[in-house]
Amino acid sequence: MKSRNNLIYKILLIILCVVGKTICQSLTIIDSSIFLNSIAYDVSDDGKTVVGSFYRTDPSSHYEAFVWNSTTGFKIINNPGSSLDYYAYGVSGDGNKVIGSYYDNTMVRAFLWSENSGLIDIGTIGGDDAVAFDISTDGSTIAGESEDSIYGVRHAFKWNDSTGMMDLGSSLCAYCISRAYAVSADGSVIVGYAEYGSYAAATMWGPQGMIEIGRLAGNFSNAFGVSEDGSIVVGTTGTYYPYGIRNHAFKWTATNGMIDIHNDSLGFSSEARAVSSDGNLVVGTVYTASAIPYAFLWDNLKGMRRLNDVYGNLINWSDSFGHAFKISPNGRFIVGTVRIANKWCAFLLDTEHSVEVEKSDLSLMDYQLFQNYPNPFNPVTHIRFQIPERSHVKITVFNILGEQVQTLLDDEKDKGIYEITFDASNLSTGIYLCRMQAGNYISIKKMLYLK
Known part of the structure; x- marks a missing residue:
């Protein structure tokens, strides 16, 4: 069996020094010689566990799902020796449960993984396919999409231990496509999108049932992230321009409705993927006109900025943060992909890392x-x-x-x-x-x- 020699390194850059303690920013790059590319999709609340996928060509070309922990290191969680594609999309707040999907030539299946139970297929709503995109902080609820058995159409689903997989999309219409991308901390609110006749719109499923949360313009919007309490939603929406429609990142609340948070000076289009609990921080990706991706950080005071402009001192001038997929509820940890020497690598960014430093070190x-x-x-x-x-x-x-x-x-x-x-x-x-x-x-x- 070939050795999987993981190259995993962390760099801390000091930004503030006080007596006896240094406040740092740290960047963890999860990379290895066996990876062609790697992606980090989610992070636990304490920043100690990261999940994602990497692409390899030895012994065959396929994606494998991984869990990385700052204490126990790197672990591949899919079945050993499998040539199927595996993706780990979400992790519970405590880092103990991981969800995702695996693909073969005939179907797609959603899975739930833990150290104790291993990888478990959570089923479908009737058809062959299912994809799990997110898991609640408490680990009780999974959100995603699944194919129904009548029309072969993909519907949003909600899954938990007691009820299994529930079809959320059929309440709109049996042949309308819907997808669920994110779930609140306790599993009570799920967001995604659904087709409403001639258009598709960001949608919320919660205590009040299925609610369309709107569009800014055009015929499309999609919700990718939701705050812990389910009150704040982020995603992307079509916006009219003189020469066509672009997608812009949005932030939505019941009070203020849908707000465009895109910055035209940074790129052609954008999508917001996740939001902190208080709604003050949003992360996602902004794209240039030639579709080059740049991770962004949005805050209430400075608006949308490229992650390179905020934390570029942690990487070489020629490298760039490409995608930001998730931010922890407290806003401290961000995960995604960073381009290093023509290779996409999974990253974990800790914006408030603290280390004890002797006074003599500071000189x-x-x-x-x-x-x-x-x-x-x-x-x-x-x-x-x-x-x-x-x-x-x-x-x-x-x-x-x-x-x-x-x-x-x-x-x-x-x-x-x-x-x-x-x-x-x-x-x-x-x-x-x-x-x-x-x-x-x-x-x-x-x-x-x-x-």
Whole structure:
């Protein structure tokens, strides 16, 4: 069996220093040599668990679903050796339940996964196909789309343990297409879209039944995200221009209705994918006229900005945040894709990471590689270093025989304190050596991996 040598690293950039503590922004790139591309679709409330999919060509070309945890590392959750396409789209607030879908040549099936039960097919509303797009924070409710048995039309569904899969779309009409993309924290509100004759509109299913929440213009709108309490909805809607219709990101509340939050200076069209609990932060993707994607962050004060303009100091100037698919309820964690050297990689952005730092560290008077923590470790450990000026930094890990097993970092970095993560999930128990070189500075630290 070939080794899956995961290259997973975290970079922290200091933005504010106070006595005894440093407030940082951290970017975790979930990547590996076995990936051609990877996507992060959802994150747990505490930011410790990320789910998504990656594309590989060995031994065959297909997508695999993954769960990444900051403590336990990387795990592929689909059936070992399968050549089917698997996608993990959502995770419960505690990170214990994952939902998604798998595809073969004849059908699409929705699944629920947990460490204890493994991967379970949750069924359909009668037809062959089903896709699960989101799971409630409490893990009780799943939302998605499924094919009915009469017309072969896809309808929005709601699933839970007690009732199974319920058809939400048939209340409109049996042959009208509908999809459910997001669910509130307790599962009481589900949002998506439905066809209403000559147009399709963002739709909410909740205590008041099925409600069309409107369009700004054109004949289309779609709801992709909903706040924890179900009161705020975000998505995309058609908007009239002199030369046609574009899709614009929107934010909706019962009080203010649908508000266009697009910024024309950033791109041609946009879609909002998720919203924080208080509604103050929205994430999504804005597209240029040539369909190049850029992740965006919208807030009440500054409006829509590209994620590159807010957190571009965490990546190289030539790289870019491409998609932002989810923001945690507290607004701290964002996941999506970032383009690094012509490769799409899953990312986790922590906008408020805190680390304890000794006062002497803040002076940054010298190069220094700190001892990893924890040590011994299983299977993930963190490695901090500091540089007093802009330098090319290379950090590599060797086994006790002197063989290189991973390159954790090989890049230009500005003056600062940084942290990277070493995941030894696919390595053997033993002693490993972490080597840092920056200019003329070379330092080696011994690390002990105990399974």
